Amino acid sequence: MQTHEIRKRFLDHFVKAGHTEVPSASVILDDPNLLFVNAGMVQFVPFFLGQRTPPYTRATSIQKCIRTADIDEVGVTPRHNTFFQMAGNFSFGDYFKRGAIELAWTLLTTSVADGGYGLDPERIWATVYYDDNEAAELWQEVAGLPAERVQRRGMEHNFWSMGIPGPCGPSSEIYYDRGEEFGPGGGPAVSEDRYIELWNLVFMQSERGEGTGKTGFEILGPLPRKNIDTGMGVERVACVLQNVHNVYETDLLRPILDKVVTVAARPYDAGNHDDDVRYRIIADHSRTAAILIADGVSPGNDGRGYVLRRLLRRVIRSAKLLGIDGPIVGELMAAVRDAMGPSYPELVSDFARINRIAVAEETAFNRTLASGSRLFEEVASATKSAGATVVSGSDAFTLHDTYGFPIELTLEMAAEAGLTVDEHGFRELMAEQRRRAKADAAARKHAHADLSAYRELVDAGPTEFTGFDELTSEARILGIFIDGRRVPVVSHSDAAGAGRVELVLDRTPLYAESGGQLADAGTISGTGAGASARAAVTDVQKIAQTLWVHQVNVESGEFVEGDTVIAAVDPQWRKGATQGHSGTHMVHAALRQVLGPNAVQAGSLNRPGYLRFDFNWQGPLTEEQRRQVEEVTNEAVQADYEVHTFTERLDKAKAMGALALFGERYPEVVRVVEIGGPFSLELCGGTHVHNSAQIGPVTIVGESSIGSGVRRVEAYVGLDSFRHLAKERALMAGLAASLRVPSEEVPARVANLVERLKAAEKELERTRLANARAAATNAAAGAERIGNVRLVAQRMSGAMTAGDLRSLVGDIRGKLGSGPAVVALISGGDGDAVPYAVAANPAAQDLGIRADDLVKRISAAVNGRGGGKADLAQGSGKDASGIDAALDAVRTEIAQVG
Structure with missing residues (x-):
């Protein structure tokens, strides 16, 4: 059939x-x-x-x-x-x-x-x-x-x-x-x-x-x-x-398998399990991709678009593993159309669009495979040159993120080269990207953007970074992009209604976000006939580790591809950024001095006036350890160490004891940052102060866990550190004045007040429970009788919680004897919620009265929901005006039975 x-x-x-x-x-x-x-x-x-x-x-x-x-x-x-x-x-x-x-x-x-x-x-x-x-x-x-x-x-x-x-x-x-x-x-x-x-x-x-x-x-x-x-x-x-034998061989999927058989190097169902899986992936994913495109999904890098992209790329990769080197997706879409068309006519009527989108994704992915393969060869060569046998998680992530390489492909290519891959590091970076994608969705940074439009500029060569030596540079515009689409010109009026506007320059002094350091802020201005053009730089990101892309707000004039411009760094931003970055190195060195060499870096972020540093360590720091880290850091600041930067071969730099930073990919020749000789020696491509005293005071404001075996230190530096200490001093002075004690006695006085507050809360709880027991006794004594049933149905004054009511209905039910008895209590609705609880004893249940049924009656009257069992049920509503009607509904329900 x-x-x-x-x-x-x-x-x-x-x-x-x-x-x-x-x-x-x-x-x-x-x-x-x-x-x-x-x-x-x-x-x-x-x-x-x-x-x-x-x-x-x-x-x-x-x-x-x-x-x-x-x-x-x-x-x-x-x-x-x-x-x-x-x-x-x-x-x-x-x-x-x-x-x-x-x-x-x-x-x-x-x-x-x-x-x-x-x-x-x-x-x-x-x-x-x-x-x-x-x-x-x-x-x-x-x-x-x-x-x-x-x-x-x-x-x-x-x-x-x-x-x-x-x-x-x-x-x-x-x-x-x-x-x-x-x-x-x-x-x-x-x-x-x-x-x-x-x-x-x-x-x-x-x-x-x-x-x-x-x-x-x-x-x-x-x-x-x-x-x-x-x-x-x-x-x-x-x-x-x-x-x-399986769903892939039914009449809707088998034709797609058969189409693949005609072009694959190896047959289906010939005893090779891995090949059979690849055939089935192609059939399944092709059909899903066609349905998704028909329903309006386009390939992308997040959400539904990412799912579609992943499915199509798994199709293409599986086809290549079956020995299919030429285009195949167009034929697959046609096979899906023919098989599924009788049930889904949109696959026929909209086939031209579906096919165009799917084939374009195949073409783009084939280009990325070629580019990515070249990058992998460089990664493999650099890994072996460094005497390592493991491709870093960062490299695997770059292959995936920039070139769309599935991790499975990287694993296979690494194995062919006699290498393995740090899959754990790759998964961590993927998780970090997902977190950043949620937090920075509005910014749409290139870590999760479609990069195919930039490929020509990537292949043309790297951006020259001039920011180590100057804060202002003359440059030429190589490319202009609006929402990832390349355009020849952008003006202030164009940008006003556009999304993300980006300028790519041949050289720039603006630092691109990397190594935990945020991008520089600054400006890009026109020259000559285009002198009226001005743009504020809001972000700078790297593509393929080589191309600097400046995200800008065009404030006036227009920029044309090929124009000469002036790129300038905001000097105050750069000063703060260097303080934060150099401060990170100082804190790292202090942690290793206090805790030992096992305090290994696991990540960092620094911006003007602030730094955070993640490191591998089991358990929180003691107050004494935290104090020591802060003291060692500030002693190094006060020592006014000179900061040296120089280049060296990677193997030589490591032999000198230079520490490699988390998540960084290093070329054969690296940049080394030395602060105070043996105090701090790290590989780093960031910007730094000239002397450690320029960092200013460092104040640690937090130390916490961010995962199993990973701790985070947060600190202020420079003027932000001073401002934080000033606030702390003002707060302490205010507390001392309020408590009328000297500042040094504030902690003891606060501890005393906390103990007194706890004692008062315990006394209040005892009083509340005593009042609740008294209320239970009074309520039981005043129970009304409806037929053979004794009923307590009351609105309770005060803000009683659901737990209070549940306990109270049980107490009252116990005081009503063994005859049929029901208790229904509703809080007086002093707050937004209206909690209620109902209890029915065994004799009442024998008459057919169930607490959960009565709760439904109450729920209807107070716009609530609830549930439970025959003996005890509870719920919560939103409409306090219905409390009286709810209690009357309980009485009416019992009257029909009792």
Whole structure:
């Protein structure tokens, strides 16, 4: 049975059963919590949560879904796809477990002649949530499954949510036994390769909160109504009905594999597992890429664009590993169009655009592979020349970030060169980039930008940096870019409505961010006929470690490619920057002097007036160690050491004892910065003071942990250090005046006040608990009687917490005796929240009164949510004006029973 027929039968089955057919949403549905639509129910979430009233009580759809969390499993297992079609049927407060099981069983087992899938009932298994007795019994009653073919599993397998806060519930999964050749017997709990999951029936009845993983979250309470959300994997059903071994060999993916076979050097399914995985990656990722482009995604370096770029580059790399050297992506897009077009006509109507974008990415990546290969050869040569056998994480990151090299490619090329790669260092830099991308998204720095437009200038040669010797330089404009697009001219009026404007010069005195030192601030001004042109430099970044790119705000005039300009550094900025950078070297040296040589640098950042220094160390510094580090640093400042800079061969510099900085890539000839002879000797390409006294006082303001075995010191230098100390002095003087003691007695006086405050808080807590117990006694004595039920239903004065109320309802319930009794307490609503709690004793429960049901009544009146069990439940609302109505609702509910 062809996949298009599988889709049609599913929709026909459920439309006939009274469901409304709903078209698939785009995979980039506007949901801030999701990168892509990853489940069939996503577009119905507002209906499940009760935020919107559905226009139907039953619905069915075939939703386009994308999941990339398991991307490394694609091609390895027989069932993982990045793109898949999720066939689903949904009930919004209509049928529940019985209806879902009946509808699924009927479609799966009805004969093909009668419109079903004709699966053998004797090969179907089901799993249920471990305590869902109702579902287990229904499988036996409705489907006739023997008890041994209904397996119970925990939250990891049989409790479903989207992975984010929202609707959730226990589920029942349907599996099909493919036979002994696929694995051992014993059901899905033993082998999910032999027993392939076809369908997941989710009994959507609860709302989950924040948390991670499949189990690490809290259940907030019940949904407004019980719903059904199911998901049948179209590709997996096709795998079974077409009698193929895996989803990659179904009719929608096999044509793409066959297209690759015609041009690859080695065949598919010939006993080479690695090659088979590459074929499957190409088929899967090509299809996903086409769907993404059709839905409006373009290749980029973050978010959805990065996912698309990564998929296409994995396709291209896998093709090359199969011996395909020429272009292939265009043929793959055509194969996807032909296979998927009957179900997704946009792949046909929009094919020209889809193909153009995909092929352009292939062309660009092939260029980066050529450029990156040259860089890798340089890296490998430099590594071997230094007597090392490990390519640094920084080099691997540069290959990935600048040239788009997958880390897998770097690993393979390194192995061919007899080298290994510092993968841990690479992963750390990737994590650091992601953090920086979030913090600096507005700045859009080149560490995560598309660099293909700059390639011509990179290949033309490096920028000449003149900033060690001068603060003003004449230069020529080599290139002008607006939002990464090269343009011949930019004017003040152009820049006003533009995004990021950049100027690339042949030489510059402005320092580009590197080695922990932030970029210089300054200006670029026109000369001659263009003298009216002026731009403020807001950032300078390096591309490929050689090209300086100046991000600017054009304040007047216009700049034309080829013009001569004057680039100037803000002297005050440079002075502060050199103080911060030289101060970093001083703190590093002091840490090693106080703690020993194991205090190895792990990162740094410095800007005018401030520095931070990360180093490997277990445990926090003692107060004495911190004091010593600060004292050693300032003694070196006071000594007014001369700062020498000179160049040397890398091996000779290391032999001299020069320390290499974290994350830096060093050429064969390096720059060495020496402060005070043996006090500090480091390899460094940054700018520095001429004498250590120019740094000014150094004040350590913080020392903290930033990860396992990594500490961070933060300090002010120069005038900022003085200002910080002045503030501290003023603060101490103010405290001394307020406490009416000399400054030296302030710490002891504050400690005394803290102890007295703790004692007062304990006394207040004792008083509060005593008052609560008294309130419990009084409330129990004043209980009203409704029928046979004794009821305490009160608004509590004061700002009582949910914990207070929970404790209090338990105390009162205990004082009401063994007869039917209920306690419902609501805080008086002094704050924004309106907490409430309900308790029902066993006798009341025997009458059918449940605390969780009463909480629902209260929730409706105060615009809240809550949940719990029959004996004790609680919740919180937002509308204090509904408290009286809520208590009356409790009375009315009990009156109907009592």
